[in-house]
Amino acid sequence: xxxxxxxxxxxxxxxxxxxxxxxxxxxxxxxxxxxxxxxxxxxxxxxxxxxxxxxxxxxxxxxxxxxxxxxxxxxxxxxxxxxxxxxxxxxxxxxxxxxxxxxxxxxxxxxxxxxxxxxxxxxxxxxxxxxxxxxxxxxxxxxxxxxxxxxxxxxxxxxxxxxxxxxxxxxxxxxxxxxxxxxxxxxxxxxxxxxxxxxxxxxxxxxxxxxxxxxxxxxxxxxxxxxxxxxxxxxxxxxxxxxxxxxxxxxx
Amino acid sequence: xxxxxxxxxxxxxxxxxxxxxxxxxxxxxxxxxxxxxxxxxxxxxxxxxxxxxxxxxxxxxxxxxxxxxxxxxxxxxxxxxxxxxxxxxxxxxxxxxxxxxxxxxxxxxxxxxxxxxxxxxxxxxxxxxxxxxxxxxxxxxxxxxxxxxxxxxxxxxxxxxxxxxxxxxxxxxxxxxxxxxxxxxxxxxxxxxxxxxxxxxxxxxxxxxxxxxxxxxxxxxxxxxxxxxxxxxxxxxxxxxxxxxxxxxxxxxxxxxxxxxxxxxxxxxxxxxxxxxxxxxxxxxxxxxxxxxxxxxxxxxxxxxxxxxxxxxxxxxxxxxxxxxxxxxxxxxxxxxxxxxxxxxxxxxxxxxxx
Ligand SMILES: Cc1ncc(C[n+]2csc(CCOP(=O)(O)OP(=O)(O)O)c2C)c(N)n1
Ligand code: SF4
Numbered sequence: 001x002x003x004x005x006x007x008x009x010x011x012x013x014x015x016x017x018x019x020x021x022x023x024x025x026x027x028x029x030x031x032x033x034x035x036x037x038x039x040x041x042x043x044x045x046x047x048x049x050x051x052x053x054x055x056x057x058x059x060x061x062x063x064x065x066x067x068x069x070x071x072x073x074x075x076x077x078x079x080x081x082x083x084x085x086x087x088x089x090x091x092x093x094x095x096x097x098x099x100x101x102x103x104x105x106x107x108x109x110x111x112x113x114x115x116x117x118x119x120x121x122x123x124x125x126x127x128x129x130x131x132x133x134x135x136x137x138x139x140x141x142x143x144x145x146x147x148x149x150x151x152x153x154x155x156x157x158x159x160x161x162x163x164x165x166x167x168x169x170x171x172x173x174x175x176x177x178x179x180x181x182x183x184x185x186x187x188x189x190x191x192x193x194x195x196x197x198x199x200x201x202x203x204x205x206x207x208x209x210x211x212x213x214x215x216x217x218x219x220x221x222x223x224x225x226x227x228x229x230x231x232x233x234x235x236x237x238x239x240x241x242x243x244x245x246x247x248x249x250x251x252x
Numbered sequence: 253x254x255x256x257x258x259x260x261x262x263x264x265x266x267x268x269x270x271x272x273x274x275x276x277x278x279x280x281x282x283x284x285x286x287x288x289x290x291x292x293x294x295x296x297x298x299x300x301x302x303x304x305x306x307x308x309x310x311x312x313x314x315x316x317x318x319x320x321x322x323x324x325x326x327x328x329x330x331x332x333x334x335x336x337x338x339x340x341x342x343x344x345x346x347x348x349x350x351x352x353x354x355x356x357x358x359x360x361x362x363x364x365x366x367x368x369x370x371x372x373x374x375x376x377x378x379x380x381x382x383x384x385x386x387x388x389x390x391x392x393x394x395x396x397x398x399x400x401x402x403x404x405x406x407x408x409x410x411x412x413x414x415x416x417x418x419x420x421x422x423x424x425x426x427x428x429x430x431x432x433x434x435x436x437x438x439x440x441x442x443x444x445x446x447x448x449x450x451x452x453x454x455x456x457x458x459x460x461x462x463x464x465x466x467x468x469x470x471x472x473x474x475x476x477x478x479x480x481x482x483x484x485x486x487x488x489x490x491x492x493x494x495x496x497x498x499x500x501x502x503x504x505x506x507x508x509x510x511x512x513x514x515x516x517x518x519x520x521x522x523x524x525x526x527x528x529x530x531x532x533x534x535x536x537x538x539x540x541x542x543x544x545x546x547x548x549x550x551x552x553x554x555x556x557x558x559x560x561x562x563x564x565x566x567x568x569x570x571x572x573x574x575x576x577x578x579x580x581x582x583x584x585x586x587x588x589x590x591x592x593x594x595x596x597x598x599x600x601x602x603x604x605x606x607x
Contacts, residue, residue: 012458041452042451042452042453042454043451043453044451045321045449045450045451047317048462054464055464055466057460057462058460060458061458062451062452062458063449063450063451063452063458063459063460064449064458064459064460064461064462065316065317065320065449065460065461065462066347066460066461066462066463066464067313067316067317067343068313068316068339068340068343071309071310071313071316071339071340074305074309074310074311074313074314074316074317075313075314075316075317075320076317077303077310077314077317078275078277078313078314078315078316078317078318078319078320078321078325079317079318079320079321079449080317081275081301081303081314081317081318082275082301082317082318082321082323082325083321083450083451087450087451088451104306104307104309104310105306105309105310105313107306108305108306108310
């Protein structure tokens with residue numbers, strides 16, 4: 001018999017707490033696989049942030065440090081800067097964590113060109129605290145704190161974090177991917193792996209934004225949620241590479 | 253080693269480096285900016301790393317990251333900046349990470365001014381951030397003492413896996429004095445940092461640094477463990493100095509720079525025949541309660557002198573526990589009390605002895 005699929009050693013053998021249909025689990029798996037395939041699990045320190053993925057330190061099969069809400073890029077900076085060059089440091093952050101309370105930390109880590117990898121999970125809402133508005137919530141999207149739908153006049157426009165960070169000179173690689181269907185999951189895998197490879201090869205700051213679902217707070221079933229990503233999120237958050245410095249530059 | 257004339261902020265920085273601190277994350281704020289600049293210049297010379305963070309919040313979280321990777325690390329700031337660090341200090345305490353945090357305090361509240369003050373006493377000794385925690389707080393009064401206490405700060409941080417605060421004020425940071433960099437030999441071996449997250453490298457299962465515990469009973473147990481540690485620190489690590497205290501009936505209680513001014517006032521009062529001495533807490537937490545309990549049958553009164561509206565006076569009152577009157581004299585807003593003012597305050601408290 002040919003073995004075609006098995007669990008990744010990048011993740012611990014533990015059941016996750018994510019809601020049914022939530023794509024946090026898929027993104028975990030992609031990160032775990034990338035770490036396994038690049039053979040860097042034992043060199044890696046992950047930084048868990050605050051949000052639904054706060055317990056990710058229980059799932060990734062590598063050393064993990066838990067950071068305060070939004071501060072993961074600063075914590076990762078501290079870790080990366082004091083460890084030998086061959087260590088890999090990543091953060092795993094939601095949109096509330098990264099784009100709201102932690103906006104300064106992510107911009108400055110990117111601006112410094114920290115040699116870290118950021119996995120940015122954008123589900124257009126605050127999942128853990130019960131579906132409030134995030135900086136990424138779409139115009140018209142109803143959330144616990146925008147009961148009439150997000151209104152640009154009063155709540156401003158959603159932030160395209162990847163595009164914004166891509167304007168910074170010191171950034172090596174930024175790509176936006178999605179997990180709403182198989183084809184996109186495969187692309188997401190490639191991007192995540194590339195991001196870690198860039199860190200391993202010391203190209204610089206790498207960042208993957210992953211469009212993700214929150215069926216529980218969107219009030220949709222898992223399948224409708226995937227469709228909602230395709231119909232509503234992808235048009236506003238176009239997928240693709242936003243910046244790629246390439247492996248040949250700045251490799252030391 | 254020969255004595256060198258140096259500025260207080262630079263003495264702290266050099267003492268930290270000589271204590272084995274190779275990593276510093278900071279953000280400029282007067283009156284401690286020379287510390288940041290000194291680190292920027294010196295750390296690369298010793299193969300260390302200086303990084304200017306984008307904010308105090310980022311700096312303390314970089315410290316959190318570096319400490320979780322097992323290195324000796326420091327940050328420094330002054331009052332408004334130290335307020336911003338409180339979130340991270342609570343996380344350091346919760347995750348039991350060792351780090352040394354310097355507060356060269358200035359006048360507040362708010363943006364206040366850049367003059368020396370002692371009005372951050374509550375903030376540094378009572379937790380400051382959220383949750384049940386304490387941090388050891390060391391308060392040097394001379395630059396020579398800075399050399400010693402900076403080393404003690406790193407020692408305590410590593411020994412107890414805790415953030416430790418070195419508290420000075422703008423006067424201490426800005427003054428120049430001759431100092432000698434003598435290193436202390438802490439005879440105990442430091443506990444191995446096998447908990448640090450550095451990449452497992454085949455060294456057993458993954459490690460986790462976290463202050464999160466969703467289960468209430470487990471978190472209570474973690475809190476009990478922290479409290480047991482704080483009890484041990486209270487038993488083992490109290491530091492206190494005294495001046496002319498052996499035959500004294502009255503005591504000035506003061507810490508840090510203002511204690512030096514108070515000494516002049518005490519000398520003047522002694523010349524008038526007043527039997528007055530000084531108790532100078534060096535650790536503000538743990539507070540040297542025993543120094544007051546020991547004197548409960550003899551002390552006729554205490555005068556607490558602070559550059560604040562009266563903060564340490566509360567701890568003195570608790571320690572004295574009604575066995576003698578406790579009076580307070582303080583100046584706020586960055587005003588440095590003169591020794592004449594303190595002398596007058598002494599006379600108000602103890603002057604009756606004269607007649
Ligand atoms: C300082 C601070 N403020 C607020 C919170 C509460 N909080 C926890 S998770 C969260 C939102 C997280 O949302 P996001 O980052 O989008 O992650 P998700 O839950 O959607 O995966 C908030 C506001 C907190 N833990 N700490
Ligand atoms: S609340 Fe939303 S983001 Fe959080 S686990 Fe559930 S579905 Fe996922």
